[in-house]
Amino acid sequence: MKKENFAAYIFLLPWLVGFFLLTIQPIVSSFYLSLTEYDTVSDPYFIGFEHYEYMFVDDYRFWEALKVTFFYVAVGVPFKLGFALAIALWLNQGVQGLSLYRAVFYLPSLLGSSVAVGILWRQVFHTDGLVNYLLAFLGISGPSWLSDPDTSIYTVILLTIWQFGSPMLIFLAGLRQIPHDLYEASSIDGASKFRQFWKITLPLLAPVIFFNLVLQTIDAFKTFNNVFIISGGNGSPVDSLLFYTLYLYQQGFEFFRMGYASALAWVLLIIISIFTAIYFYTSKYWVYYESEK
Amino acid sequence: MKQNRLLKHLFLALASLIMLYPLLWMLSSSFKPESIIFNDLSLWPSQFTFENYPNGWQALRIDFSIFYKNSFIVAVFSVIGNLIACAFTAYAFARLEFNFKRFWFALMMMTLMLPYHVVLIPQYILFLKLGWVNTYYPLIVPKFLAQEAFFIFLMVQFFKQLPRELDESAMMDGCSVFRIFFKIIVPLSTPAFGTAAIFSFYWTWEDFFGPLIYLNDIEKYTVPLALRAFVSAEDLSFYGESFAMSILSLIPVFIFFIIFQRFIIHGIAMSGIKG
Numbered sequence: 001m002k003k004e005n006f007a008a009y010i011f012l013l014p015w016l017v018g019f020f021l022l023t024i025q026p027i028v029s030s031f032y033l034s035l036t037e038y039d040t041v042s043d044p045y046f047i048g049f050e051h052y053e054y055m056f057v058d059d060y061r062f063w064e065a066l067k068v069t070f071f072y073v074a075v076g077v078p079f080k081l082g083f084a085l086a087i088a089l090w091l092n093q094g095v096q097g098l099s100l101y102r103a104v105f106y107l108p109s110l111l112g113s114s115v116a117v118g119i120l121w122r123q124v125f126h127t128d129g130l131v132n133y134l135l136a137f138l139g140i141s142g143p144s145w146l147s148d149p150d151t152s153i154y155t156v157i158l159l160t161i162w163q164f165g166s167p168m169l170i171f172l173a174g175l176r177q178i179p180h181d182l183y184e185a186s187s188i189d190g191a192s193k194f195r196q197f198w199k200i201t202l203p204l205l206a207p208v209i210f211f212n213l214v215l216q217t218i219d220a221f222k223t224f225n226n227v228f229i230i231s232g233g234n235g236s237p238v239d240s241l242l243f244y245t246l247y248l249y250q251q252g253f254e255f256f257r258m259g260y261a262s263a264l265a266w267v268l269l270i271i272i273s274i275f276t277a278i279y280f281y282t283s284k285y286w287v288y289y290e291s292e293k
Numbered sequence: 294m295k296q297n298r299l300l301k302h303l304f305l306a307l308a309s310l311i312m313l314y315p316l317l318w319m320l321s322s323s324f325k326p327e328s329i330i331f332n333d334l335s336l337w338p339s340q341f342t343f344e345n346y347p348n349g350w351q352a353l354r355i356d357f358s359i360f361y362k363n364s365f366i367v368a369v370f371s372v373i374g375n376l377i378a379c380a381f382t383a384y385a386f387a388r389l390e391f392n393f394k395r396f397w398f399a400l401m402m403m404t405l406m407l408p409y410h411v412v413l414i415p416q417y418i419l420f421l422k423l424g425w426v427n428t429y430y431p432l433i434v435p436k437f438l439a440q441e442a443f444f445i446f447l448m449v450q451f452f453k454q455l456p457r458e459l460d461e462s463a464m465m466d467g468c469s470v471f472r473i474f475f476k477i478i479v480p481l482s483t484p485a486f487g488t489a490a491i492f493s494f495y496w497t498w499e500d501f502f503g504p505l506i507y508l509n510d511i512e513k514y515t516v517p518l519a520l521r522a523f524v525s526a527e528d529l530s531f532y533g534e535s536f537a538m539s540i541l542s543l544i545p546v547f548i549f550f551i552i553f554q555r556f557i558i559h560g561i562a563m564s565g566i567k568g
Contacts, residue, residue, distance in 0.1 A: 007470040008391035015382040015401070015445070018438025023404055026415035033414060040421060087308070095301060103554055104309040110550060110557075111316070114499040115517040116539035119524060120319045123532060128331045130318060162312070169561045222408055225501045229524055248410055253506055258414050265410040272408055 034263035039256045051263035062264070064239045065247040071153060072243070073220045076160040081212055084164040088171035089201070102172070106165035117159075118229025122146065125155045146230065149240035156241065159226055167212045174208030175201070214279045221272055224249070244268060323536040330532050342533075346541075349534035353522055355511055357538065360519040364498060367432050367515060371497040372490050374436030375444050379489065380482075382439045383448030384474050388460060404442045409502075417506060431507045432497070441496075444489045447560070451485035452478060488560035491553050495546060516542045 009016075034051055036044035055062045087105060091098055111117050124130045125145035132142035145151045182200050191199070224245040227235070234250070235242030248268070252261030314336075322330045323345050325338045333339055350357045385391070386398050420431040439445060455478065463473050501517040508514060520542060523535035550557065 003391055004389045004470055005391045008385045008389040008394075011381045011385035011389070011474075012397070013381075014378045014437065015439035016397075018378075018435060018440045019400070019404070021419070022416055022435055022438060022440055023407070023412055026412035026419070027407075029415040029418075030411055030413075040418060090301070090305070095305065096298075097302075099554075099558075101305050101309060102558065103550075105312060106558065106561075107316075107550065108312060110495070111543055111546060113501070114543065114546070115501055115520040116319075116542050119520060119535055119539050120315055122524065123319075123322075123536075124315055126331075130315070130331075130334070133331065133334055162315075166561055169558060218406065218408070222410075225499075228501070228505075229521065232524065233521075245410060249502075252414055252417075258418070262414050265408070265413065268408055269411045272406070276406060 030262040030265055033259050034266050036259045037257075038259040038262075040258055044259065047259075051260050052267075055260075055263060055267065061239060061242065061247060065235075065242045065244045068153065068235075068240065068242055069221060069223075069244040072157060072160075072223070073217055076157045077213070077216045077220055079157070079161050080164045080216060081167055081209070083161060084167035084212070085171050085205075085209070087164070088168045088175060089197075091168075092172060092175040102169070105168055109163040109165035112163045113225045115225065115229055118226045121155060121159050121226065122230055147237050149238045152231070152237055152240045156223075156227055156230060159230075160220065160223075167216060170212055171205070171208060174205050178204045210279065210283050214276060217275055217279075218272055221245075221268065221275075319536050320540055323533060323540050325533060327533045330536075345533035345537035349531075349537040349541075352531065352534050352538075353511070353519060355514075357516070357519065357541070359512065360514050360516045363429075363513060364515040364517075367429055367500075367504075368494050368497045370429070370433045371436045372493045374433060375439075375441055375493040376486055376490060378437050378439035379441065379444040379448055380479070380486070382445045383452055384478060386445070387449045387452035388473075388478070389470060401442055401445060404440075405446065413506075420507070426507055427509045427513060428507075429513075432500070432503050436493075441493070444493065447489055448482070448485050451482055455481055484556065487553065487556050491549055491556060492560065494549065498545060 033044060035048055036046050038044040091101060095101065108117075126132075127144040127147070129145075131145065135142040143151055145155050178201065182204075183196055186196055186200060222245060223243055227241050227243045227246055228249075231237075231241035231246070235246050244264075245268075248261050248264045251257045251264060317336050318334070321336045321338050322333075324341055324343065325333060326340055326342045326344070329338075329340060382401075386394070386401070416431070417426075420426055423430075425431050425434075459477050459481075460473050463477060468476070499517065500515075501521070504515045504518045505521075508518060511519075520535070520538060523531055523538065
């Protein structure tokens with residue numbers, strides 16, 4: 001094939017400029033900054049790995065932020081994907097008005113990260129809010145969900161579950177790829193619906209589940225907008241909503257500790273990379289791509 | 294059998310209602326007087342008022358028409374930038390042969406997974422040194438440099454499935470690759486551009502982090518930043534007004550969703566956009 005180097009690089013030029021200026025250079029220099037004390041006013045002052053040492057040894061808020069974020073990921077993602085899969089399976093059995101239901105279930109995902117939804121959630125779980133009003137009907141006096149550090153995280157988890165629509169759409173697309181004759185053949189052989197699910201649907205859907213899992217986990221680690229609004233911008237009450245990205249924002253843009261914030265960013269990068277690597281590595285054992293069979 | 298079907302619909306309708314209830318409650322509360330918002334669960338207000346809208350519109354030092362104007366400026370330029378720059382990049386990756394193609398493509402795909410936070414602080418420092426903090430440039434210029442790898446990926450997928458024979462026969466007729474791009478690829482790719490444009494609009498319209506970091510003066514605020522001001526004043530009884538303004542901010546999103554539903558749902562199914 002004839003090479004079209006000149007033309008190709010002209011087309012690539014904007015991306016290449018952006019890639020070097022806004023991605024590569026920043027990645028490298030954020031690592032350098034993470035080894036310095038820097039407040040954007042005076043020059044960076046090199047301190048070696050002190051930030052990392054402080055972070056892991058002395059900074060209890062860093063550990064708090066990790067705890068909050070991991071808990072959110074560990075509870076929120078499985079529930080969200082569970083709901084998404086369950087509803088997708090329901091809808092896939094052929095329902096009239098599929099596109100309407102699909103649209104309704106997807107809507108919260110679409111509005112998901114907007115500040116308006118954060119405001120709504122704040123009022124829904126307010127002490128005098130919607131949820132407690134409903135509970136009062138049942139004679140239960142609900143807690144102040146958002147000002148109690150034991151319950152605040154669950155309101156945010158519920159918010160992410162509410163947005164199961166986008167993984168649901170991806171599941172639906174995946175389910176549609178499964179050839180129909182597999183089900184027909186197996187039901188002639190007398191396989192139950194339950195068996196069909198375990199032996200046909202689940203293995204063939206595994207790549208899609210895997211894809212959703214990676215995507216949702218990475219997304220969950222990066223959660224910011226909603227928690228910023230719900231927690232009033234500082235992770236309160238008592239740091240129970242101190243998500244990792246919120247802590248990073250505080251260090252960088254409220255305390256102007258740019259060096260420390262860069263170190264936090266690098267740790268986040270490493271965490272996300274590890275998770276992605278684990279998924280990709282273990283997927284060999286539990287994901288069956290059709291062609292391999 | 295028939296009963297079964299009815300049961301299914303009943304279940305799905307109930308689930309839909311639960312999903313939508315908070316949103317509908319916010320909509321109806323925006324028409325309720327402050328005093329009854331938390332004492333009235335019904336979706337139909339027992340007392341109607343339109344006051345929340347004009348009051349909310351002017352609740353801050355600057356009225357919302359400025360914030361909407363700002364948001365639209367940022368969104369429109371972001372959409373244009375994303376479309377042009379990502380289409381250029383995607384065309385090279387999808388249709389042209391050049392040295393180091395696989396290498397660059399792999400790097401581009403890696404940026405899909407990269408958490409924005411790693412580049413955030415050096416980018417901020419760069420824009421600060423350029424004197425761009427408190428302007429819209431940091432929000433718009435990266436879009437003209439194709440920094441949303443997602444749209445590149447989406448367009449590469451689309452361009453690849455256009456028949457190669459089109460390019461080849463045009464090439465025989467002496468068309469340059471530039472002409473092929475503008476005369477053949479671009480006109481055939483409106484569905485891909487449509488999907489990219491809608492999502493690019495959504496992401497900038499709802500973007501909160503970028504404006505939070507880069508915009509300082511209230512005159513420059515976008516709508517999400519202005520909404521946040523209601524939250525800071527939580528002790529005042531502004532619920533009705535904050536609901537009214539929240540609802541208004543969702544209306545463009547909602548209208549686009551109704552009109553372009555098929556694009557959106559297809560786009561997600563095809564490429565796994567987060568939405």
